[in-house]
Amino acid sequence: MNIQTERLLLRPLKLSDASDIQRLAGDRDVASTTRNIPHPYEDGIAEKWIRSCQGKVDAGELINFAITRHSDGSLLGVIGLHPDAGQTQGELGYWIGKLFWNQGYATEVAEAVINHAFTDLGMDRVYAAHFTRNPASGRVMQKAGMLHEGFLKGHTEKWGLFEDLELYGVTKVQFEGRGSTSSP
Numbered sequence: 001m002n003i004q005t006e007r008l009l010l011r012p013l014k015l016s017d018a019s020d021i022q023r024l025a026g027d028r029d030v031a032s033t034t035r036n037i038p039h040p041y042e043d044g045i046a047e048k049w050i051r052s053c054q055g056k057v058d059a060g061e062l063i064n065f066a067i068t069r070h071s072d073g074s075l076l077g078v079i080g081l082h083p084d085a086g087q088t089q090g091e092l093g094y095w096i097g098k099l100f101w102n103q104g105y106a107t108e109v110a111e112a113v114i115n116h117a118f119t120d121l122g123m124d125r126v127y128a129a130h131f132t133r134n135p136a137s138g139r140v141m142q143k144a145g146m147l148h149e150g151f152l153k154g155h156t157e158k159w160g161l162f163e164d165l166e167l168y169g170v171t172k173v174q175f176e177g178r179g180s181t182s183s184p
């Protein structure tokens, strides 16, 4: 399934996206604040990763999308939702190529995927976490309608350091009521 937003098309990943993914995710500044992107991003990693995603998508273990721009078809990044075993909740993750940062793209796709989780997938809650040293992702989560729920000290190891995590989440009821004065 595809999702359209004002400026962006979210569509399934294709093997032909591998070179764009390698170039964009291969930037150390993109990899540094994610839990799983390796660095250096060697030849073949993107193809292997796309194939593994397709397997998980087919098994119902992942919903993910290439983020592309209507205006020129460029691939800007990737966004994914990992459903829990009961499929009632999902963990959101995303990255955007550095060239495209600070233009509202991550916020636009995060909000669209959260909406997809609630309206099309029947989920009740979406959650996400970012490293405390990555406040830009916290802004994305806030602007997309998520609420700060907690903090985990030194919870995740990344490149030999234990990273503090900020936890965000939003229920369907909270998301649908966002913007109203009396949110639940």
Ligand SMILES: CC(C)(COP(=O)(O)OP(=O)(O)OC[C@H]1O[C@@H](n2cnc3c(N)ncnc32)[C@H](O)[C@@H]1OP(=O)(O)O)[C@@H](O)C(=O)NCCC(=O)NCCS
Binding pocket: 029, 030, 031, 033, 034, 094, 095, 096, 097, 100, 101, 102, 103, 104, 105, 106, 107, 108, 129, 130, 131, 134, 135, 136, 137, 139, 140
């Ligand atoms: C985090 C990331 C996805 C943001 O993507 P983006 O498309 O630039 O996000 P948006 O433009 O929608 O919003 C970015 C917000 O962060 C703010 N911001 C940027 N740098 C910031 C910083 N150092 N401190 C605080 N806020 C910052 C921007 O001003 C903007 O907020 P505003 O609209 O209130 O001004 C992107 O930087 C990225 O891919 N980083 C590497 C991978 C990553 O960290 N993924 C998320 C893992 S949890």
